Amino acid sequence: MSIQSTQFDSSAVPATVERVAETVLPTRHGTFRMIGYRDSGGTEHVALAQGIADDADGRTTGAPLVRVHSECLTGDAFGSRRCDCGEQLEAALAAIAEEGRGVVVYVRGHEGRGIGLLAKLKAYALQDQGVDTVDANTALGLPVDARRYDQAAEILQDLGIGAVRLLSGNPAKEEALEDLGIAVVERRNLPVPDRAENAGYLATKRERMRHDAPPVADAWESLLEGVAPAAPAPGEAEELTHRYGYLAQASGPLVVGQLRQSLDGFIASRSGDAGLHEDRGDHGHLQRLRALVDAVVVGASTVLAEDCSLAVEDVPGRSPVRVVLDAAARVGVAARVLADDGVPTLWIVSGDAIVPDGLPASVEVVRLPAEDFAPRRVLDILQARGLEKVLVEGGGNTVSRFLEAGVLDRLYLTTAPVLVGDGVSGIRFSGSDVLAEARTAPVRRFVFGLDICTEFNFAATR
Numbered sequence: 495m496s497i498q499s500t501q502f503d504s505s506a507v508p509a510t511v512e513r514v515a516e517t518v519l520p521t522r523h524g525t526f527r528m529i530g531y532r533d534s535g536g537t538e539h540v541a542l543a544q545g546i547a548d549d550a551d552g553r554t555t556g557a558p559l560v561r562v563h564s565e566c567l568t569g570d571a572f573g574s575r576r577c578d579c580g581e582q583l584e585a586a587l588a589a590i591a592e593e594g595r596g597v598v599v600y601v602r603g604h605e606g607r608g609i610g611l612l613a614k615l616k617a618y619a620l621q622d623q624g625v626d627t628v629d630a631n632t633a634l635g636l637p638v639d640a641r642r643y644d645q646a647a648e649i650l651q652d653l654g655i656g657a658v659r660l661l662s663g664n665p666a667k668e669e670a671l672e673d674l675g676i677a678v679v680e681r682r683n684l685p686v687p688d689r690a691e692n693a694g695y696l697a698t699k700r701e702r703m704r705h706d707a708p709p710v711a712d713a714w715e716s717l718l719e720g721v722a723p724a725a726p727a728p729g730e731a732e733e734l735t736h737r738y739g740y741l742a743q744a745s746g747p748l749v750v751g752q753l754r755q756s757l758d759g760f761i762a763s764r765s766g767d768a769g770l771h772e773d774r775g776d777h778g779h780l781q782r783l784r785a786l787v788d789a790v791v792v793g794a795s796t797v798l799a800e801d802c803s804l805a806v807e808d809v810p811g812r813s814p815v816r817v818v819l820d821a822a823a824r825v826g827v828a829a830r831v832l833a834d835d836g837v838p839t840l841w842i843v844s845g846d847a848i849v850p851d852g853l854p855a856s857v858e859v860v861r862l863p864a865e866d867f868a869p870r871r872v873l874d875i876l877q878a879r880g881l882e883k884v885l886v887e888g889g890g891n892t893v894s895r896f897l898e899a900g901v902l903d904r905l906y907l908t909t910a911p912v913l914v915g916d917g918v919s920g921i922r923f924s925g926s927d928v929l930a931e932a933r934t935a936p937v938r939r940f941v942f943g944l945d946i947c948t949e950f951n952f953a954a955t956r
């Protein structure tokens with residue numbers, strides 16, 4: 495059953511609003527005019543406005559952004575994730591501040607779609623037992639939606655607004671305002687991601703209350719914003735969410751290692767020829783890892799062998815801060831990791847290493863005692879700079895040192911389908927005489943072209 499319209503006949507009792515107070519409200523989205531109203535039933539409402547009532551007669555030109563926001567104590571004040579109200583309110587204030595123009599009409603008395611706070615909590619209790627939001631109201635003998643919009647319309651009229659671009663996913667709001675004489679020239683959904691906790695509620699709003707379906711969000715863009723889509727589309731979106739969701743959403747320190755080596759465990763030939771990495775099946779995977787971390791760590795030998803830039807290429811995303819571990823300062827000024835390309839670099843060298851003059855301002859030289867290049871120490875330096883998510887990218891020696899020090903939360907060990915026989919080692923560490931002590935952890939396995947990647951989840955073993 496689809497609920498076709500609000501069930502309250504708003505023409506029955508006019509809700510005359512009276513302007514009672516006006517002040518300013520500085521918020522994290524900038525300063526708003528705040529205008530307080532009381533309706534004839536005694537309910538108090540507020541409007542937060544920027545840049546309106548701009549013509550000589552105090553009328554508002556054009557059609558500003560307007561959010562008619564239904565009071566929701568749990569979502570707006572407590573940040574509840576049962577609904578999306580709090581995030582919609584934030585997004586509306588942000589959108590208005592960005593245009594420098596618009597209004598949020600905050601409608602009190604709309605709590606619980608007009609049934610009140612405690613009735614909403616009772617409805618939540620029923621939903622905890624599996625009833626959806628529509629049937630929960632009905633089971634309580636209450637209307638599915640009892641909201642009226644005449645106060646909001648009157649407030650808009652008081653602010654000289656006759657036409658709006660409405661920030662809402664609810665067509666019933668648009669219809670109600672149109673009926674009350676406000677022209678809705680456009681209606682758009684606020685870009686608020688679905689959360690695992692509110693996915694069911696939002697799905698019911700869409701299926702049974704005519705709310706707009708969300709725009710098909712680009713899963714990768716959401717991951718870059720630190721949100722794993724709750725219901726990614728099957729295919730690539732689902733794969734990326736499954737593979738990188740933990741990394742995108744992590745808050746706090748997280749250290750990921752990656753290394754690509756030949757099937758027999760080498761990263762280059764005896765003479766240092768690293769040609770096996772020119773055409774890597776896991777190229778996209780490496781780029782995505784870089785895009786999701788704050789900093790990427792490499793050893794000097796890798797920089798000397800490959801002159802890599804460590805930048806994010808071929809996928810959307812920001813390049814991480816580069817961290818070059820180079821006790822003897824062997825990397826030359828011409829190296830791409832030291833280039834002035836908009837990406838900061840921490841060049842970690844020993845106390846007495848000689849560093850050339852004329853480094854770009856984007857390169858910070860950090861000096862450590864030569865005997866103190868321990869992975870833990872390096873991570874502390876990064877953390878002190880707010881670089882929490884770290885990718886240890888190479889080479890074999892560096893990744894092995896971080897592995898042996900027990901600081902890797904995950905390791906992506908990728909094997910290329912070649913046998914090198916003898917050469918520069920990939921993962922090597924002191925190990926144990928007892929095979930039962932061999933390093934292991936829960937694993938996931940990914941196929942990237944002809945490469946096979948094994949992800950060790952060491953964090954899960956701690």
Ligand SMILES: Nc1nc2c(ncn2[C@@H]2O[C@H](COP(=O)(O)OP(=O)(O)OP(=O)(O)O)[C@@H](O)[C@H]2O)c(=O)[nH]1
Nearest residue numbers: 564565566577604605606607614617627662663664
């Ligand atoms: N009765 C009831 N009310 C709810 C529930 N979840 C949220 N609400 C209330 O619903 C109101 C917001 O309505 P929504 O349907 O989420 O959204 P909308 O305002 O119609 O549409 P948008 O403009 O897109 O936000 C707020 O007053 C909330 O308190 C619920 O499970 N039951």
Ligand SMILES: [Zn+2]
Nearest residue numbers: 566569577579
């Ligand atoms: Zn809510």
